[in-house]
Amino acid sequence: MADTTQQVAIVGCGIIGRTHADTIAERPDATVTALVDSDPAAREALAARLKEAGQPEPTQYDDLSAALGGGQVSLVAICTPSGTHAALAEQALDAKKHVVIEKPLDVELTRARRLGAAATRAANHGVISSVISQHRFDAGSAQVKQAIDAGRFGQLTSATASVAWWRSDEYYASAGWRGTWEQDGGGALMNQGVHTVDLLLWFMGRPVSIYAQAIRAAHHAIQVEDTVVATLTFENGSIATLHATTAAFPGGRTRVSVHGTEGGAEVEDDLLARFNADGQKDDQSIDAGPPGGHKAQYDDIFAAIANNEQPGITVNHAIDALATVRAVYIASTLQRPVKFVDVLEGRYDDIDVSRGIGLPPS
Template sequence: MGKIRFGLYGYGKVAHLHAKAIAASGNASLVSICGRDPDKAGAFARSWGIEARSSAAEMADRDKVQAVIVTTPHPLHAAHAIECLEAGLNVIVEKPMALKVADCDAMVSAARSRKLSLGVISQRRWYPSTIRIKRAIEKGDLGIPLLGQVIILGWRDQAYYNSDPWRGTWEHEGGGVIVNQAPHQLDLLSWFMGPVSGVSGSWINANHPYIKVDDSAVATVHFANGGLGSVFVSNSQKPGIYAKVYIHGSSGASAGVQTDGGAMFIAGMSGVLEPPYNDLWTIPGQEKMLDGWKREDASYFSRIDPTWHFFSLQIDDFASALAEGRKPLVTGEDGREAVKIIEGIYESAKIGRTVFY
């Protein structure tokens, strides 16, 4: 079977990174794009030597597209993903999968009913440092993962929010740090800890008077295995400090990763300043491996472009899964777990009590 023919739905900054990722993939090729503004879609298409179409159905019919990456603003993810699925196309949707769990359920149902694949962009699962934690959990080195932490101390300035008209609004972005910067770390938390069963959280706007949404939030997450998670995320710390995910197991051992360091990556606007690395590891007999791993990971990152390389690895897996008739490594059901946390924070803040799933 030849390369899987991909289309893009949406032509914003992150779409260009996905185009680079597909170009580097051994299993995928980019053939067309669609979006609501034909001029912008046409300009994108010309820059990449592909076709511009008016809809997912037209991409499927005229370009024989097999899979689409949805890169439109967050509130549109569900509608656009379902449009693609109804056109018979497999779908990878950018993070977050949607803003509501009910929308995730509708997306999963649309894929299942048509025997199509649905995935969610979660490229940090391909970091060597996060894979180490997942493998340690699977091997039982931590015992049962019972306590998890997400800490994001980031920064976004007014120029960032002015860079696109949809940023910083409930209507067009769907929220702030919770829906835009935190989903990758929330995804890792649920990947490590398992299904989410409840969320209690609150949010504030600490120092961004020019936006209407949250820039900081805290939450407690309940997991089906009886574990708890602590979430502390903020875009209010100049110039951006770090993002970390820590897991503590029933054995007393802990493992952690700094996924982002310094001023954090902005798709299409900045680079990745620091390689992610394991900064906590107390598994007996492995405590002294951190320095070696950090050198290995720094060397690896020096040889790639981390702004799109890990997209390419996930796209490769999705394309391979289609060719092999298996599930991709990240499914719609997986992406739904992070949305539970996102929805749960906003809803529990609104009603003043824990939201259970």
Template structure:
């Protein structure tokens, strides 16, 4: 059993506090919530009363001997500082995305995790979506053949009230960026988990619909992956009224499309199969045949978020601590997404293609147990 404390009582902190305290057969006996911390004591007290735990401050939380792990759910640019303090206090740490707003901050945090021997993870729950897991299995097994292209599109809308809901939103210092760093970081992580690391980008960014913020509300990028595949990325919070996020991975023997976190199209070529010379034009969809493997969506929180992906990531984190292994999304994985976003920003600023900084300190997270 891991006992958690949550730092941050905003939308995601509140969601995770509710997840840890709801009746869930999978989490029962594996994770519980002891306390929450918020910058606003009134808001923290209200959340604590709602979920039935204590409200305290950061120092009080880190001093609690019954707290094994800390969930950091504060503004992005504060993640590394708070996570480092928690690691040095002997706590395991799961950081809300992004791990921080620069690769250098991520490097420092990874080094502290290695030094303290504590487990470090980064929330990237879409790796735990059933459709993403199925796509990963198909790609890893070679059923798509050689991956040739990747397209990911996040065409969302964020109104003025969203940016006004926190003084840190839309700022370079604490948000680290806009539609790309805050919203599309999930897509950047997912495409690299599916298709391998991005090694080079060429990009543009713009602020077109939200003049009151410091950062971009539209970003486009051309991506080159380590395996030779090419890709495109669109990230926007200026696409009124907002559409679903969509990712497609295409290979020379199959293709997969995930739309709104659900499997929208899948075709895996059978042995000896040949498509028509001019292609199938979207026909030959096999996704219905995999419906039995895509269960688990289940309940949603009052915020609209699904419980299942976050719950499964929490379970993986608890098992990682117990087994002495890195979690599925470790510090290095979180850093990799931030490094791609940073390269995109540099390319947009300079007008030049940029190589992605992939340097990561060795032995990220806890030292693994011998087999």
């Protein structure tokens, strides 16, 4: 029987690269064979971490081209700053390597669309690509989605999604790309809130129109927003509010609530906090289990590779989430609602969204 062990290159050896490396190190069907980072110290630190976990020593490279040319790579995990994701992923796909991209897909829709086309071409040759949105694999979120699909909440009417976190000035100063448009692509919504945006779309469907206001409420040294509120309408006729902030000291909770004519549910900090369905007034919450994390999504990705099928989360899913975030920034900039499809299809690509981040009233 052929060896099906995936040989993984981790591209970007910082905080999130360590998460991917730890997840891979726990799998019997994968080995980290390559570490890619322009910072030798970051590579060495991650190599030492893998050695402590009992893993064989990976080869270290300065750039992805060298790693792809060196062989011993079948899957590439992109863990670099957000603005570099799409270009690196496309490079890996062109080399016929499976790709896992840390959220968000990228910060520019033009690059994301190009990657979407590359991912479709690669899929025709059995090459899998996926974007990390691990909260779709949380047991509580999965139960909510199953209830929605089965019609157990009746007609969906509304939803609320909130990410109320705190990030210090030191956090933003800790890396030159943080809080910049070029590499971070946005602030509280793009970086911290994109997972919640993804869940909102998973539950409610594709948006129709979006209106928003984004501000820098507390962190004036950054380029991007630290607080944003938006309203969205969806194709199913429902509406939602979306809120994200990194200016909520000392840090609050993440919540997604879904409401319908026969029930609803609330997921709080990745756990199912309330569940009513089938017209029953009493809370029917059960122990849905802990969050799935990166492990659960990697399980899905590896199953897709083994079965030559699409993973649960594709590049196109991530494009929708990125387009939603972009639509929020555009709506804040133009100070009027924008249509989601116009953003998705590039009609607002020339808008400078950095003009849309206001300051709170003095």
